[in-house]
Structures are given as C-alpha cells and as structure tokens.
Amino acid sequence: MQNNEAFKKDIWSVITVGIIILYALVLMLPLFTLLKESVIKDGGFSLAYFSEFFDKKYYYGTLFNSLRVTVAVTLSSLILATPLAYIMTTFKIKGKLYLQILILISSMAPPFIGAYAWILLMGRNGVVTNFLSDIFHITMPDIYGFTGILIVLTLQLTPLIYMFMMGAFKSIDNSLIEAAESMGYTGFKKIWLVIMPLMVPTILAGSLLVFMRALADFGTPMLIGEGFQTLPVLIFNEFTSEMGGDSGFAAAISVIVVILALTIFLLQKFITNKKSFSMSALHPIKEKKQSGIKNVLAHMFVYGYLALAILPQLYVVYTAFQKTSGRIFVPGYSLDSFRTAFARSGDTIVNTFTLGLVALFFVVVIAILVAYVTVRRRSTITNGLDIISMIPYIVPGSVLGVALLLGFNSRPLLLSGTAAIIVIAFVIRRLPYTIRSSAAIIHQISPNIEEAAASLGSSNLKTFFKITLPMMLPGVISGAILSWVTIISELSTSVLLYTTNTRTMTIGVYTEVIRGNYGVAAALSTILIVITVISLLVFFKLTGKKEVSL
Incomplete structure (x- = not known):
C-alpha cells in the first residue's frame, strides 16, 4: 500500500x-x-564525406543556393508582411474578417501545390504565358529556377510573419503613438523610428520561422527549381539515387543542414534576448477609417496581395x-x-x-x-x-x-x-x-x-x-x-x-x-x-x- x-x-x-x-x-x-x-x-x-561536399562546386553550390533562397524569401516576406499587418491593424478595411481567414488559408496549403499552380499559369505552356504571347506578343520571364522558388515561397510564407506582427501591433500601447505624433513623428518617420524598434523581437521570431520553413522545403525547388538545386533536393537525390545512393554522404549533407539551422536558431535567440522587453497595451491601437488616396492604396495593397496569394489555389481547383x-x-x-x-x-x-x-x-x-x-x-x-x-x-x-x-x-x-x-x-x-x-x-x-x-x-x-x-x-x-x-x-x-x-x-x-x-x-x-x-x-x-x- x-x-x-x-x-x-x-x-x-x-x-x-x-x-x-x-x-x-x-x-x-x-x-x-x-x-x-x-x-x-x-x-x-573519417571526414571524407564533408571534404567531398566542400571540394566540389556542384555540392557546395547547393549550400549557397539554399542560403540565397532562404534569405531572399525571408526578406521578401518581411517586406510584404510588415505593411500588410500595419494596414490590417490600423485601417478599416472592407471585409477584413474574411480577408484574415483567406490570408491564413493561403498559407496552409502545401507550398508545392503553389509551385504546381504557377507552372500551370506561367510555365512555358502556361495559361498566362500563352495568352500574353498570342494576344500581345509578350514573352514572359522564365518562372523556373530561383525566380519561381522565390515567388512561391514568399507568397506562401508571408502570412506566417503577418500573424506574428498582427499580435505584436495589438500589444503596442496607443499612447506611445500619440506621444510620438505630438512630437512631430508622423507617417513613415513614426513607423520607422517608433513602431519598428518595438517590433524587433517579433520580426526576429517570424523571420526565423520563415527561414526554417524555406530552408526545409523540398517540393517547391523539386518541381519549379529545375537546375536550381537546394540542400533538401540534394539530400533526396543522394539518398535515393538510381545509380546507388550513398547514405553516408546524404547523412553528411544532413549534418551540415542541421548545423546551419542550429546556428541561425541560436543567433536569433541571442539577438532576441538582447532586444526582448514586455509590452502591455492598456490602450491598444484602434483601427481608423481613412479617406482619400491613403485609403485607396491600403485597399489596393491588401486585396492585391491576397489575389496573388490565393490565386494558385483557386486556379488548381478550377483546373480540377x-x-x-x-x-x-x-x-x-x-x-x-x-x-x-x-x-x-x-x-x-x-x-x-x-x-x-x-x-x-x-x-x-x-x-x-x-x-x-x-x-x-x-x-x-x-x-x-x-x-x-x-x-x-x-x-x-x-x-x-x-x-x-x-x-x-x-x-x-x-x-x-x-x-x-x-x-x-x-x-x-x-x-x-x-x-x-x-x-x-x-x-x-x-x-x-x-x-x-x-x-x-x-x-x-x-x-x-x-x-x-x-x-x-x-x-x-x-x-x-x-x-x-x-x-x-x-x-x-x-x-x-x-x-x-x-x-x-x-x-x-x-x-x-x-x-x-x-x-x-x-x-x-x-x-x-x-x-x-x-x-x-x-x-x-x-x-x-x-x-x-x-
């Protein structure tokens, strides 16, 4: 007992x-x-596998390709998500409730479906490509390779940073904004010098998530990357090669990826700990009804982004x-x-x-x-x-x-x-x-x-x-x-x-x-x-x- x-x-x-x-x-x-x-x-x-990776440009080039993609996608997502979150928090946007749901839905479908959809739309035999060529005799830029990966992953992952930043904007006390405006800080100056410094921990957290997701994505570069090979694709090819995959070499590449991801993660944690602080919004930011050109541009930006983000999924459903x-x-x-x-x-x-x-x-x-x-x-x-x-x-x-x-x-x-x-x-x-x-x-x-x-x-x-x-x-x-x-x-x-x-x-x-x-x-x-x-x-x-x- x-x-x-x-x-x-x-x-x-x-x-x-x-x-x-x-x-x-x-x-x-x-x-x-x-x-x-x-x-x-x-x-x-033996460290032979690691030596082989760094000795041949074919292999170590994929490391730079992955870094190029992840950094570009992270920056592009941040550039899109910041004004999107700010507008959705501070402006009265028509249909905001449904727009928020659609933005979230656009981020939840697998990225490779977006890649597949953009191939159907703007590939070499895509609908948009053929339309512009036949009607206006315009040759579209190549959607494959780095450009295609960047477009697909940016549209897919922007909502992740957006969701982080929406929560952070709601945590900012409106009295800080009012105090800044009373001191002459308005418009872009107010956003850059007052609001953005408060957002640093959130920006880093959202950027880390996007960086990790872009680094790990396999389907998008596999489908639309063509000759632009990234680390996940290289690992897959080396491990499953029809000529006899080398599990040891694939393992070595995997270890390099883990070290890269861990380094970025620890760096983000270090910077966040240095910049972290708590915010308590007794008077949270309230949305305001805008008028004139400001209101028009805000609606155009939100609806324009959402049209591009949700278009691939809608077109896939249509083609089905x-x-x-x-x-x-x-x-x-x-x-x-x-x-x-x-x-x-x-x-x-x-x-x-x-x-x-x-x-x-x-x-x-x-x-x-x-x-x-x-x-x-x-x-x-x-x-x-x-x-x-x-x-x-x-x-x-x-x-x-x-x-x-x-x-x-x-x-x-x-x-x-x-x-x-x-x-x-x-x-x-x-x-x-x-x-x-x-x-x-x-x-x-x-x-x-x-x-x-x-x-x-x-x-x-x-x-x-x-x-x-x-x-x-x-x-x-x-x-x-x-x-x-x-x-x-x-x-x-x-x-x-x-x-x-x-x-x-x-x-x-x-x-x-x-x-x-x-x-x-x-x-x-x-x-x-x-x-x-x-x-x-x-x-x-x-x-x-x-x-x-x-």
Whole structure:
C-alpha cells in the first residue's frame, strides 16, 4: 500500500522519464545514427564525406543556393508582411474578417501545390504565358529556377510573419503613438523610428520561422527549381539515387543542414534576448477609417496581395474540373479527373486520414503530458525535455527522414517501409504546435485550483484528468487542428519514407505532377485544399477565433 501511494505521488516523475525515453528512442537515436553515419567510412572515423561536399562546386553550390533562397524569401516576406499587418491593424478595411481567414488559408496549403499552380499559369505552356504571347506578343520571364522558388515561397510564407506582427501591433500601447505624433513623428518617420524598434523581437521570431520553413522545403525547388538545386533536393537525390545512393554522404549533407539551422536558431535567440522587453497595451491601437488616396492604396495593397496569394489555389481547383489529356487541358469541363483520382489514388486519401489521425492521437496525448510537466513540474530535467521537444522545429523534414531510415533500418528496430515510421515522422515533426498551444493555456490556469483539489484529497492524476485537462482542452484542440493541417500537407519527410502501401495525398499529387498527369494532380490537390479549409473552419468554430496566434 505504501509503495502504491509513493508511486501515485511521483507519477509525473515517472511520466517525465517515460517521455524522455520515448524522445531518446524516436528522435535522439536516429539523429545520433545520422551523425555516426556521416563520419564513418570504410569501417573507420573519417571526414571524407564533408571534404567531398566542400571540394566540389556542384555540392557546395547547393549550400549557397539554399542560403540565397532562404534569405531572399525571408526578406521578401518581411517586406510584404510588415505593411500588410500595419494596414490590417490600423485601417478599416472592407471585409477584413474574411480577408484574415483567406490570408491564413493561403498559407496552409502545401507550398508545392503553389509551385504546381504557377507552372500551370506561367510555365512555358502556361495559361498566362500563352495568352500574353498570342494576344500581345509578350514573352514572359522564365518562372523556373530561383525566380519561381522565390515567388512561391514568399507568397506562401508571408502570412506566417503577418500573424506574428498582427499580435505584436495589438500589444503596442496607443499612447506611445500619440506621444510620438505630438512630437512631430508622423507617417513613415513614426513607423520607422517608433513602431519598428518595438517590433524587433517579433520580426526576429517570424523571420526565423520563415527561414526554417524555406530552408526545409523540398517540393517547391523539386518541381519549379529545375537546375536550381537546394540542400533538401540534394539530400533526396543522394539518398535515393538510381545509380546507388550513398547514405553516408546524404547523412553528411544532413549534418551540415542541421548545423546551419542550429546556428541561425541560436543567433536569433541571442539577438532576441538582447532586444526582448514586455509590452502591455492598456490602450491598444484602434483601427481608423481613412479617406482619400491613403485609403485607396491600403485597399489596393491588401486585396492585391491576397489575389496573388490565393490565386494558385483557386486556379488548381478550377483546373480540377477541366478536361485533360496528360499535360494538356482541352476545352470543356468534367469530373473525369476526380474519378481517375479516386480510382487510381483512392488509397492515398484513405492513408492520409488513417495515418494522419493515428499520428494526431499520439500528438495530442504526448503534447498534453509534455506541456504539463514542462510548465507545472519545472526542473532541470523538464527544462531539458522542453528543449528536446523543440528540436523538430529546427531539423528540416528531409534530414529527419534520412535520420529515421538510418536509425530504424535494422533489427530489433526495423521499421523502414512500414506505416509506423510514417506515423513517427508525423508525430515528431508536428508535436511542437500542440505542445506550445497546450503550454500557453496551462500558464493561464492558476495552480491554486490544483492545490485546492489536492487539499480535498484528490490524487495528482485525478486532479489532472478531472480539473486541469478539461480546462486545457481549448488550447489542445486549437494546437491539434493546426498539427492536423500540417500533417496532411507533409511532403519533405514522407517522400523519403513512403512505400506503395503508405502513399499519402501529398505524395499522390507530387508523383502525378512528375508523371505529367496534371488533371489527376489538380483533383487530389483540390481534395487536399478542401480538407484544409474545413479543418480551419472547424478551428475557428471551436475556438471562437478568426485568426491564429503564433
């Protein structure tokens, strides 16, 4: 009986140890195996793979390509998101509620669908390309390569910084703005000298997220990059080469990517800690109705950006109902693409829901436990767990895919080629979303409530399940829905892990585009977009929000 009571009192310590063991097995072990594989050649320690990478321009050029893309996308997203967030916060814009939802939706579809859509619109045989050529004899610039990647990822990732900055603008006290205006700081001068310095921590946080997402993206450069190769594409090609992939070399490239990502992450943390401060808006900024040219330009900017951001998805949906013959869209409309998609790729839809929901179950359970122990049971061990849980935020999907294949490629942990390894990848990559939203709501729950329950004789677990967990549900649900949206759009990891029996819709879209079956690809993309939109509408309904806080 005494042992039983001791166990009850220390149950959260047992749960903490169990979670750490789980992370050690499914995350740290694969990453350690990845590192080991990168420095072992011919049975001994060697840095030959790293030397080979930096000796040949073909290889190290991809590093500069990735940096060029990520920096350009981050800056472009920042340039677009800053005025967008400022206008949406301070101006009265017609249809603002619906615009915010559409901006969010535009960021949730997989980036490679945007790449595919821009190929249909402005590729060498694209609709816009042919129209301008036939009617006005204008030759469009090449959409492929760096330009195409930049356009697709900028439009896709701008909403991420926008969401960060919207929250920050609402935290600025309006009295600061009024004081600045009374001292003669108006217009651009007020924004640059007063508002922007207050936004530095938010800008850095949003920029880091965009940088990481752009660095990790595989589908966009693979589809629209052509000769412009980035690190995720190089890792994929080296690992899966038909001429005999070199797992050691792919592992070495993966280690270089992790070092790059970790360096940027730590640099951002260092600068943020130096610049961080708290803001409390007793009198938050209020939107004002503008008139004249200012109002016209504000509406043109917001609606113009949204038209470009949402256009690719709308056009993909449109083409799904057109008649097609391979890569050619012929006059007329039909549901043939959907029939073919269900007949040929119906299993991908089933797999997406099956694997996604199984992964989501584990995401929710693990996130609840991790969030609780890291907030309520703070210690050196739980602080370490909090850091470990954020590693997938830094590690790109293609790197994690290689790590999992290397780590689970032999008995007794032979999982390669199974559905289990896909589920593990989904869970690891998408846990941070639900952990962060769950932790945020635990911070809002007073510990006094749990202490009162304990004083009445309630055990730790009973208090958690009867009192704390029900109060956590709003944060858990919102995080779970966002995790679900990102799970069903996952490509960079699953493209390395899937088999014919575990193909998901993103894999189906990707393979159909590669094969030139544009109609089927559009139909599958439309189904994926519809699922994403429905998931977000459920999120808005359950949380009562019309935006996502990051």
